[in-house]
Amino acid sequence: MGLTKRDTACVRRATAAGDGCADVSIAGDGLILREWTDADVDAVMTLFDDPEIAYRLPVASLFDAAAARDFIERAQQARVAGRRLQLAITADGREPQGEVMLNLESGSVGYMVGRAYRRRGVAARALGLITRHAHGLGFDAVTVEAELDNLASIDVARRAGFQLTERAPAMVEDKGRRYALHAWVHRMDRP
C-alpha cells in the first residue's frame, strides 16, 4: 500500500510552500535523518566521490561539485513531487554521514554511508528508522534491493529485520555493467 492522499499532499506541499507540513526529520537510535540542503554540496561530494559508491549505485563516477548540486536539486524536486524522500543521515542534524532514500511510490529503500563513517552501525540504524517511518506512512511491505555479492548491504538489511524474497531479481544496466538486484522485504508487524 502507498501513501494516503493526505500524506502525499503533505509531502508535495512541504518543500515548495513551507505551509505547515514541516520538513521531514526522523530521530532515533542516535541518529537524525534530515533533508538535504544547498549547504550540503561539499559533504555530498565527499560522500559520493568514491569508486565503490559509483560501482554499486546509479550515480556519476566523478562526483564533483556540479554533480553534488545536481544531486541535491533532484532530491528536492523528487520530494516536492512526492516521488522520493532522500534524507541525509546525521548524528545531530548537521554533518551528513550518508543517505537513506525511501521511494514514496514503491516503498523501496536504498542507503549508502561514507567511508569515514562505516562499521559503526550507521546504515543498519538508519535503515531501521526509515523502515519504521515507511510503515507509519502506510507501506505494509518495505523493500531493499541488493546484489548477492554486496555482503555489507545484505548484512545491513538482515540486521534491520529484512528477509530475502523469491521474487525474480530486477536487472539493471548502469555505467556499462549489467547486474541483478534481489529483493529483501520487511513487513509491518500486526498485533
Ligand SMILES: CC(C)(COP(=O)(O)OP(=O)(O)OC[C@H]1O[C@@H](n2cnc3c(N)ncnc32)[C@H](O)[C@@H]1OP(=O)(O)O)[C@@H](O)C(=O)NCCC(=O)NCCS
Ligand atoms: C553497505 C553500507 C551502506 C554499510 O554501511 P555501514 O554503516 O558501514 O554498515 P553498518 O555499520 O550498519 O554494518 C552493519 C553490519 O553489516 C556488516 N558489514 C557492514 N559493512 C561491511 C563490510 N564492508 N564487510 C563485511 N560486512 C560488513 C557487518 O556485519 C556490520 O556489523 P559489524 O560492523 O558489527 O560487524 C556501506 O558499506 C556502503 O555505503 N556501501 C556502498 C553503497 C552500497 O552498497 N549501498 C547499498 C546498495 S544495495
